[in-house]
Amino acid sequence: MNKFKTSILVTLLKSGENGMTEKDLTKALDLPKKLAKKLSDDLEGMKKFGDVTNKKGVWRIKNPEQYFEAEITHVSTRCGFMTDHSGELPVEYYVRGRDMKGSIPGDIVLAKKTADASEGRAPEAVVLSVIQESDTLLTGVVVAENNHMMVLPDRLCGEPLYIAKSGTKPVHVGDKVVFSIKKRGERHFDHTVAIEEGFGSAENAKSGAEAYMLVNNLHIEFPEEVLAEAAKLDIDEPDPDEVARRLDLRGEPIFTIDGADTKDIDDAVSISRTEGGYKLGVHIADVSHYVKKGSALDEEAFTRGTSIYYADRVVPMLPKELSNGICSLNPNVDRLAFSCLMDVSADGKLLKYRFEKSVIRSRVKGIYSEVNAIIDNTANDEIKEKYARVIDRIPIMLELAQILEKNRKNRGAPDIDTVESKIITDENGVCIDVKPRVQGIAERIIEEFMLMANNSAAALAMREKIPFVYRVHEAPATEKLLTLNETLTALGINPEGIGEKSSAADLANILAKNKDSDRYIVINRIVLRTMMKARYSEEPLGHYGLVMPEYAHFTSPIRRYPDLAIHRILTDYVYALSTEKLEKRYKKFAVEASLQSSNTELAAVRCERECENFYMAEYMKNHIGEEFEGFISGVSPSGVFVQLANTIEGMVSVTKLPLGEYEVQHGVILTGAANGAIFTVGDKVKVRCVSVNVNGGFIDFEFAE
Numbered sequence: 001m002n003k004f005k006t007s008i009l010v011t012l013l014k015s016g017e018n019g020m021t022e023k024d025l026t027k028a029l030d031l032p033k034k035l036a037k038k039l040s041d042d043l044e045g046m047k048k049f050g051d052v053t054n055k056k057g058v059w060r061i062k063n064p065e066q067y068f069e070a071e072i073t074h075v076s077t078r079c080g081f082m083t084d085h086s087g088e089l090p091v092e093y094y095v096r097g098r099d100m101k102g103s104i105p106g107d108i109v110l111a112k113k114t115a116d117a118s119e120g121r122a123p124e125a126v127v128l129s130v131i132q133e134s135d136t137l138l139t140g141v142v143v144a145e146n147n148h149m150m151v152l153p154d155r156l157c158g159e160p161l162y163i164a165k166s167g168t169k170p171v172h173v174g175d176k177v178v179f180s181i182k183k184r185g186e187r188h189f190d191h192t193v194a195i196e197e198g199f200g201s202a203e204n205a206k207s208g209a210e211a212y213m214l215v216n217n218l219h220i221e222f223p224e225e226v227l228a229e230a231a232k233l234d235i236d237e238p239d240p241d242e243v244a245r246r247l248d249l250r251g252e253p254i255f256t257i258d259g260a261d262t263k264d265i266d267d268a269v270s271i272s273r274t275e276g277g278y279k280l281g282v283h284i285a286d287v288s289h290y291v292k293k294g295s296a297l298d299e300e301a302f303t304r305g306t307s308i309y310y311a312d313r314v315v316p317m318l319p320k321e322l323s324n325g326i327c328s329l330n331p332n333v334d335r336l337a338f339s340c341l342m343d344v345s346a347d348g349k350l351l352k353y354r355f356e357k358s359v360i361r362s363r364v365k366g367i368y369s370e371v372n373a374i375i376d377n378t379a380n381d382e383i384k385e386k387y388a389r390v391i392d393r394i395p396i397m398l399e400l401a402q403i404l405e406k407n408r409k410n411r412g413a414p415d416i417d418t419v420e421s422k423i424i425t426d427e428n429g430v431c432i433d434v435k436p437r438v439q440g441i442a443e444r445i446i447e448e449f450m451l452m453a454n455n456s457a458a459a460l461a462m463r464e465k466i467p468f469v470y471r472v473h474e475a476p477a478t479e480k481l482l483t484l485n486e487t488l489t490a491l492g493i494n495p496e497g498i499g500e501k502s503s504a505a506d507l508a509n510i511l512a513k514n515k516d517s518d519r520y521i522v523i524n525r526i527v528l529r530t531m532m533k534a535r536y537s538e539e540p541l542g543h544y545g546l547v548m549p550e551y552a553h554f555t556s557p558i559r560r561y562p563d564l565a566i567h568r569i570l571t572d573y574v575y576a577l578s579t580e581k582l583e584k585r586y587k588k589f590a591v592e593a594s595l596q597s598s599n600t601e602l603a604a605v606r607c608e609r610e611c612e613n614f615y616m617a618e619y620m621k622n623h624i625g626e627e628f629e630g631f632i633s634g635v636s637p638s639g640v641f642v643q644l645a646n647t648i649e650g651m652v653s654v655t656k657l658p659l660g661e662y663e664v665q666h667g668v669i670l671t672g673a674a675n676g677a678i679f680t681v682g683d684k685v686k687v688r689c690v691s692v693n694v695n696g697g698f699i700d701f702e703f704a705e
Contacts, residue, residue, distance in 0.1 A: 005042055006110050006129035010069075012052065012061045013110075019060035065113075069131065072107045075100065075188075077158040082111060082125065092122050097157075099126035102187050104156065106134025135180060137215040141202045141695055142175045151179055151195070154696060157188035165194035175200060176207040176695060178214050202695040203621070205614035206429045209310060212610055216603065218308065222319050225296040230319035233290050235326050238336045242289070243359045249339065250361040254283055255390045256329050257366035257446055264307070264316065264323040265330065266558040268337070268362050269449055271396050277346040278400050282453035283360050285327045286336040287557040288567040291318065302593070305600020307559035310611040311423040311431065316559070323558050331365045338567055340453040340554065348403035353456040355570055363389045371442035401445040404452065411547040412505025415512070417524050421647040423615045431615040434646045450555045451546065457566060458550035462540050466579060467586035468569060469562045469594050471553045472541040473534040476502070483667070484530045490666035491519060491682065504547050507531075519682035521631065526668075526681075536562050536594040536601075538587075561600070565593040613697030616648045620699050621692045627704045632683045635670040637662055640679050642687050642701055650699030652687065657703075 011028050012020060020028065022043070026036060043059060046052045053062045061067060070082040070093065080095045080103070093111065103109050108131045115124035140151040143160050149171075150160035164182040171177055179193040197214065199207035213220055222230070254270040270281035291297045301317050308315040316323045329335050337360045343352040364387055373379040374387060374394050384391065409415065424433040454471070461468035476484075478500045488495040493514060497506035507527050514523050531545060536553075543551040554570075557563040569586050577585075633649055634641035640652040654662055660673040668681040687701035 003129065004038070005046060006131065008039070008042060008046070009051065009061065009067065009128065010110055010131065012059060013064060013067050015060075016064070017060070019055075019058040021057050021059070025059065067110065067112055067128075068125075070109055070111045070125070072100075072103045072105050072109060072127075072134075075103070075105055076155050081122070082109065082127070084111075093125040094122045095125055095127060098187075100188065101127040101130065102185055102191060103127050103130050104134060104136055104138065104181060104188075106136040108132035108134075130184075133181075133184065137178050137180055137196060139176065139178055139208075139211045139215055142171050142173050142177055142198075144173050149173065151177060151193055153179075153188075156191075159189040161189065162192045163195060164192040167195040167197055169198055171195060171198040174202060176202040176204075176211050178211050203618075204429075205311070205431055205611075205618035205694060208614035208695060208697065209313070209611040212607060212614075213315070216607060218315065218603065218607055219304070220315055222300060223296070226300045227319060229295060229297045230321040233326055234321040237334055238326070238359065242336065243334060245357075246336065247339070247356045247358040249281070249283070249337075249358045250334065252281070252360070253390050253393055254281065254360050254362055255364045255366050255387075255393075256331070256362050257368060257371055257442055260367050260369065263320075263328065264314075264558045265328045265362075265365070267446070267450065267555050268329045268360060269397070269446070271393050271400065273396055274343070276343075277348075277351070278344045278396070280342045280344050280400065280449060280452065281339055282342075282449055282555065283329070283337040283339045283358065284453075284555055284563075284567070285329055285558055286338045286357065286567070287318070287322070287327050287564055288338075288571055289336050290322060290327060291564060293568060297322075301561055301564060302596060303600075305561045305597050306604045308604045308607055310608045311615045312425040312429060313611075317561065318558060327558055329360070329362050331362045334359055334361055338570070340456050342452060342456060344400065344452075346403075348400065348407045350452065350456065353460070355457070355460065355574055357571070357574060366390075366442075368440055368442045371445075372440040375441050397445050397449075398441065401441075401448045404448040405444065408448075408451075408546070409508070412503060412508050413547045414504055414508040414527065414545060416528050416545070417521075418528070419521075419647055421612055421616070423612060425615070431619040434616055434619050434648055436645075436647050454552055454554050455548055455550055457554035457570065458540065458548075458552035460570070460573075461552065461566070462550050464573065464579065466569065466573060466582045467538065467590040468540070468552065469565045469590050469597065470537050470540045471534060471543065471551050471562070472537045472539070473543040473545045473551075474532045474541055475544045476530050476532055480530045484526065487526055487666050487668055488523070490668055491523075491680070493517075493519070493523065504544055518684070522633070522668075522682035525633070533602075535598040537598075538590040538594050560597070562593060562597040565589070565597070610697065614694060617692050617694045617697050617699055620648060620650070620689055621694060624689050624692060627686055627688045629684065629686050632679055632681050632685060635664055635668065635679055635681060637664060640670060642685055644687075648699065650687070650689065650701040652701045652703060656690075 007029055050062055053060050068084045070084045073083050074081040078097045080100050082093050084091045110128045110131055111125045112128055113125045117123040138153055138156055140153040142149055143152045145160050152160045176199045178196045180196055181191050182194040183192045185191050199210050252270050254268045256265050256268045258265055266285040268283040272279045304317045307317045337358045339356045339358040341354050345351055370383045373383055420437040422435045422437040423431055426432050458470055481502050485495040485498045497509055514520050542549045552566055553560055553563045557567050628644045630642045630644040632640055633643040639654045641649055643649045658673040658675045658677055662670055662672040664670055670679040686704040688704045690702050691700040
């Protein structure tokens with residue numbers, strides 16, 4: 001449909017049931033007289049094709065409920081998806097590749113619904129025309145075609161595109177590039193492109209990761225004005241006048257515990273026994289003292305929302321002058337902190353808490369592995385000497401953490417194991433190994449203490465009724481719980497207690513009962529997928545997974561904006577700003593910070609997952625032909641997903657399975673093989689790596705048995 005007809009439809013669509021005469025349309029479209037005949041002809045043509053009707057000279061859209069404006073959200077070589085945002089809830093539509101009309105992600109299009117949603121399938125629509133073209137950047141690989149360099153897009157289409165304009169740096173065949181659409185055609189393969197940037201060989205994971213960052217607007221470099229502000233804060237010690245105004249905790253045995261490579265240290269702890277239990281201090285870097293609201297630093301931190309971690313890279317929320325410098329709780333130097341000071345009973349109940357602006361001096365930069373060695377009595381003399389000033393606190397920490405962990409389980413909080421990957425790279429950034437990231441006792445101790453501080457921050461905000469950014473986790477949807485029941489049953493597992501209104505304790509019970517099952521990893525994953533995604537909200541909706549009515553993120557303001565946001569609010573609370581003034585100053589801010597923090601967190605999670613795929617494929621490139629043991633981690637009509645012990649996941653394509661008509665049952669079983677073979681999630685298998693696509697992050701297996 002041409003742009004003129006599109007304008008007619010869009011205008012009639014907005015007129016609703018009233019419709020418009022030709023005179024009204026001429027005026028609304030601001031048409032010169034010479035186009036009046038074209039308007040009449042096009043209206044008659046559209047009437048003939050059933051797009052519009054004419055009754056007594058008034059033109060209306062026929063079946064207007066089928067037409068809508070939408071945003072293109074995803075395009076692949078075979079299909080695409082668009083989202084209609086006009087209703088209370090967004091509606092996603094599936095679009096066949098030939099019905100995309102050359103549209104790309106970010107385009108606003110006029111669309112027509114062609115099929116309703118059916119079981120397990122989104123409703124379908126076609127693109128009639130692009131209303132508003134986006135300037136979205138896309139990724140691809142330079143290829144040679146008839147002695148010409150062209151770009152083969154990663155996802156847009158399966159044919160190479162003509163390069164109308166190259167970037168400032170030369171690119172070569174096989175390079176990963178980011179490109180824009182220079183001139184549009186009616187179909188994707190008719191577009192011509194402009195190279196915006198090249199990243200070197202597409203066979204390098206680093207190239208794929210950097211290209212992904214650019215096209216998704218995830219900035220590695222900071223703007224000049226942000227760096228200029230950071231440079232002014234590149235200082236060794238806090239201002240003495242500010243130190244004098246604060247609660248002085250420099251005499252306390254405070255120390256930090258982090259990973260060995262951590263440079264942005266934002267939390268420290270202190271602990272002592274009392275007659276009735278424990279005094280626990282969680283001391284957080286006072287980032288909000290340096291990052292002022294409205295500053296370039298603050299605006300950039302708001303835009304980024306979070307730090308991003310993948311492989312050997314950190315894309316920080318704040319420049320290193322702050323994150324690794326004055327805001328990092330480095331040992332043996334004075335640092336400004338925001339302290340949560342808690343009195344805890346002998347049975348782990350929170351009795352009292354208060355928040356104080358403080359100054360601290362960490363005694364030692366603790367490392368998880370070293371603290372774990374102290375706990376299990378394998379620490380050597382060097383480690384014992386390093387921790388000499390705080391080593392007597394570690395048994396107390398362990399004691400309280402075990403009590404808190406027991407309380408959490410007693411509340412019914414599911415003990416979900418999320419296995420993360422540890423990507424190991426060489427000096428050139430090439431992946432040389434992938435391992436599961438192991439969580440030891442020290443990691444769990446710090447996690448329990450941070451949970452308690454986060455709980456205290458939210459409890460204070462709820463008690464005082466002040467604007468806030470809460471970390472919320474809502475109960476699973478009824479449909480998901482019913483699906484979980486069916487899935488567990490299909491796997492031969494008793495779904496006792498799982499129904500329409502299952503509590504977190506019911507989910508915890510399923511996990512506990514199957515802890516020793518061969519399918520535990522899979523059950524764990526299925527339960528996790530049943531749950532809603534946690535997010536940020538200005539409303540205190542509680543945390544289903546932790547079974548806490550009060551929860552927020554207070555403990556990582558260097559790398560998460562919501563933590564920085566509530567530090568700013570709590571600072572004014574501590575300095576006795578009235579509830580009315582807090583409401584006026586932060587009500588809108590809390591809403592904006594919650595939405596932005598949720599969106600940027602999702603973007604960061606997607607980025608980390610996609611980039612890890614590049615690195616895993618890069619690692620497996622050197623292991624083609626080798627056999628590995630693993631388990632079936634998922635099934636689809638396209639094949640079987642297999643996860644190896646090192647967390648790498650690949651796919652056995654349906655083309656490498658026995659002949660048959662395959663069908664997925666209950667989301668976990670693939671049936672239909674002519675020889676009767678059944679593939680069930682959780683089954684242990686042996687696979688052979690047959691091919692790898694580093695550029696796409698794909699790994700292909702075949703069954704070795």
